[in-house]
Amino acid sequence: MPIARRRARLCAPLLAVLAVLAVVLRPIAPASAHGFTSTAYVDLTSGGRGVVLADLTLEYDLLVVSTADAENDDRLFKEGTAAWNDGDLAGQAAALTRHADAVIRYVSDRFTVAAGGHACVPTQVGHVTVELRDVPYAHVMLRYVCGDQAAQEHEVTSSLFPDSEHYVRDTKTIVTYSLDLQSGSAALDGERPSFSTHQSTSARFWDFFRLGAEHLLTGPDHLLFLLALIAGSRRLRELVLAATTFTLAHSVTFILAALGVVAVDADLVEPTIALSIAVVAGWHLWRLWRRGSHAGELETTSTSHLSLDRAGWARLAVVFCFGLVHGLGFAGALGIDSAWSWSRLWSLLVFNLGIEAVQLALIALAFPLLVFARRRNPRAALVITGTIAAAVSVMGLFWFVERVAAG
Numbered sequence: 001m002p003i004a005r006r007r008a009r010l011c012a013p014l015l016a017v018l019a020v021l022a023v024v025l026r027p028i029a030p031a032s033a034h035g036f037t038s039t040a041y042v043d044l045t046s047g048g049r050g051v052v053l054a055d056l057t058l059e060y061d062l063l064v065v066s067t068a069d070a071e072n073d074d075r076l077f078k079e080g081t082a083a084w085n086d087g088d089l090a091g092q093a094a095a096l097t098r099h100a101d102a103v104i105r106y107v108s109d110r111f112t113v114a115a116g117g118h119a120c121v122p123t124q125v126g127h128v129t130v131e132l133r134d135v136p137y138a139h140v141m142l143r144y145v146c147g148d149q150a151a152q153e154h155e156v157t158s159s160l161f162p163d164s165e166h167y168v169r170d171t172k173t174i175v176t177y178s179l180d181l182q183s184g185s186a187a188l189d190g191e192r193p194s195f196s197t198h199q200s201t202s203a204r205f206w207d208f209f210r211l212g213a214e215h216l217l218t219g220p221d222h223l224l225f226l227l228a229l230i231a232g233s234r235r236l237r238e239l240v241l242a243a244t245t246f247t248l249a250h251s252v253t254f255i256l257a258a259l260g261v262v263a264v265d266a267d268l269v270e271p272t273i274a275l276s277i278a279v280v281a282g283w284h285l286w287r288l289w290r291r292g293s294h295a296g297e298l299e300t301t302s303t304s305h306l307s308l309d310r311a312g313w314a315r316l317a318v319v320f321c322f323g324l325v326h327g328l329g330f331a332g333a334l335g336i337d338s339a340w341s342w343s344r345l346w347s348l349l350v351f352n353l354g355i356e357a358v359q360l361a362l363i364a365l366a367f368p369l370l371v372f373a374r375r376r377n378p379r380a381a382l383v384i385t386g387t388i389a390a391a392v393s394v395m396g397l398f399w400f401v402e403r404v405a406a407g
Contacts, residue, residue, distance in 0.1 A: 050147050114154065156186070156195055186199065186204065187207040216355045224392050225276060228392050231370075276322035
């Protein structure tokens, strides 16, 4: 066989691996797991016959720029931005209060409630307040009057912060409701902007399953953590154990967050997630460096060997600890900051299923290609996994420094 053709056959699986990883390592926002996206949170409760109360929690800076643009209000933009730059939460709340009419118009035009086919009329309740989560969030309280009839169901629609405003993309509005003798949650976006309080169980399931899948696919830090696990695993058993350990760990903090037992400041969670990426990726680099010239033997170890060495068990322990922190990040994506509710827990578990489905799909896609590449050209496979691990580790360290500085 000609040398060129032989080399081409040896490189084919490696190019396939690189193609898959190129999709995974697409351009991503550096500082946050959600870069140019936003999530709005809304709690709906009954305020009496024909009345619905809505507590909307919206990113402060996004609310300021979107409202100022929609209302052509330069003063709101200047005052709101100045308070943002100063990190002054009281000043931010004051800026929104001074321009409450514009803020309420923006929000009520894009978040609507209807009963019996008729739009409910919104009015403001209390003052706009601002709290610090990972970033400042504004609380806007609205009272929707739906008439005298006792509606059996309500239709809720959200078009908050649409793509057309060009500030963020793919905004999600997570609604938790207790209305019409029904309680549950819904995830609204451009593809599904509305829901009924009598929505089916399957519709609720799909909402949060899809949200979990999208969260992993569009969340670079969780995605890179998984990529570090794939690149650093020698055998399928090792990868499955690591992925399962990660799943169990973040499921624990999911449930504890839903119970209201655990609440950790995002200023601690986000840098730790970034550090976990660097550590897990760096673990593979350390192992390659430690084995030195015998690293090729490390990659071609028989898949029938089922035991883990001491370093393997230590790696699982590290993955478990960091998985606990990632679980807090996942819970934060659903706005988990209140006490136990069955509805919230159900949504959380389905969200988790969506994450796991994508995680398993990526493993099923990438790992067999890496195994094939290692068997055909072990040294080249080592270069690929080592390069990936180095790049992921550098990115994790960069995010860690950036998030610590921002905190």
